[in-house]
Amino acid sequence: MTTVDLPLLPLGRGTDPLSERGVDCPGELPAASDPDLVARARAAKEKLGDKLFVLGHHYQRDEVIQFADVTGDSFKLARDAAARPDAEYIVFCGVHFMAESADILTGPEQRVILPDLAAGCSMADMARIAQVEKAWEALAAAGVQDVVVPVTYMNSSAAIKAFCGRNGGVVCTSSNAEVALEWAFAQKGDDTKVLFLPDQHLGRNTAVLQLGYSLDECVVWNPHKPNGGLTADELAQAKVILWKGHCSVHGRFSADVIDELRAKVPDLNVLVHPECQHDVVLKADLVGSTEFIIKTIEAAPAGSSWAIGTELNLVQRLKNAHPDKNIMFLDRNVCYCSTMNRIDLPHFVWALENLVEGTVVNQIEVDPQTEADALTALQRMLDLPGKSHRD
Numbered sequence: 001m002t003t004v005d006l007p008l009l010p011l012g013r014g015t016d017p018l019s020e021r022g023v024d025c026p027g028e029l030p031a032a033s034d035p036d037l038v039a040r041a042r043a044a045k046e047k048l049g050d051k052l053f054v055l056g057h058h059y060q061r062d063e064v065i066q067f068a069d070v071t072g073d074s075f076k077l078a079r080d081a082a083a084r085p086d087a088e089y090i091v092f093c094g095v096h097f098m099a100e101s102a103d104i105l106t107g108p109e110q111r112v113i114l115p116d117l118a119a120g121c122s123m124a125d126m127a128r129i130a131q132v133e134k135a136w137e138a139l140a141a142a143g144v145q146d147v148v149v150p151v152t153y154m155n156s157s158a159a160i161k162a163f164c165g166r167n168g169g170v171v172c173t174s175s176n177a178e179v180a181l182e183w184a185f186a187q188k189g190d191d192t193k194v195l196f197l198p199d200q201h202l203g204r205n206t207a208v209l210q211l212g213y214s215l216d217e218c219v220v221w222n223p224h225k226p227n228g229g230l231t232a233d234e235l236a237q238a239k240v241i242l243w244k245g246h247c248s249v250h251g252r253f254s255a256d257v258i259d260e261l262r263a264k265v266p267d268l269n270v271l272v273h274p275e276c277q278h279d280v281v282l283k284a285d286l287v288g289s290t291e292f293i294i295k296t297i298e299a300a301p302a303g304s305s306w307a308i309g310t311e312l313n314l315v316q317r318l319k320n321a322h323p324d325k326n327i328m329f330l331d332r333n334v335c336y337c338s339t340m341n342r343i344d345l346p347h348f349v350w351a352l353e354n355l356v357e358g359t360v361v362n363q364i365e366v367d368p369q370t371e372a373d374a375l376t377a378l379q380r381m382l383d384l385p386g387k388s389h390r391d
């Protein structure tokens, strides 16, 4: 069997710009070199008992995920938190928008904690509420706003979800984007247009490959240009207005690497996330959410070869869990999600030990009006027919 090894560099912070939140924790963090960190995390977790519920996103580091009571994608984790109303503290090992969703879906007495407030998401940060409100006004000025339905990917701030709730729109995940777009297109008759936020790639891949729209019917709204960089005619012709956002991890995978690996590895299966660029998705054998990727690898026969285009912590974990399969990363370079990686053992221990002392640190709280509007958009998603609501 041909083996292409995963890059074996140490876990690093990656190259993405840090979230503009840019705040670190007050007080002293334990040193990363402290040999007792694992024991300290265990002891704090044990002291907190059932008051604590730890959620771990699939893209988290191993050193943190080992303490998760449940692992999953962002929406599954938020729902898992909602299903544990007895847990006073929800420690979310993931990024900021995920902790916001957990706060929206859990009770008012539950506290959601993000161990490092600088764990943002570069994609979610690409659609700021002020930019989106401005775009909405521009769509009104262009005479199309009354036929536009906003759809936002789960990977967006609570403010953007609330915008969709206020304006007749919906939230979607990478598993139900097709159903969400079908729902949106049914809202305003034949003239309906969708404004898809914030990930242009998921929007384009879904509209073109699943709903059959042409690439020409998809236009990109650049929030840094007047009127999104689009003419009135381009807007009038468009069916899907894609916000110019992307995931800095999934956007890196390239079609050339697929060609290169296929030339080297016989019978290679290429499995990618739909946040990847359109030409990558076109060349892949299978496309789906993180949960889909995990299940596909679990069900794959021994000896089969897989190149996976998603975050490296997850790919590395799959490779370790399935030594009988030839699993490789679909990039020439190491590429972790730098903001996911900010949640490390020192931050985790710091958050838990503060809770033991009765101090709630780094609580994520969404204001009541935003929460109510975001819930409207989330509820519309939950009411969609059929597909799973996983991302």
Ligand code: SF4
Pocket: 059, 095, 120, 121, 122, 123, 124, 155, 247, 248, 249, 250, 311, 337, 338, 339, 340
């Ligand atoms: S992997 Fe991409 S979408 Fe997910 S948190 Fe990181 S930057 Fe955001």
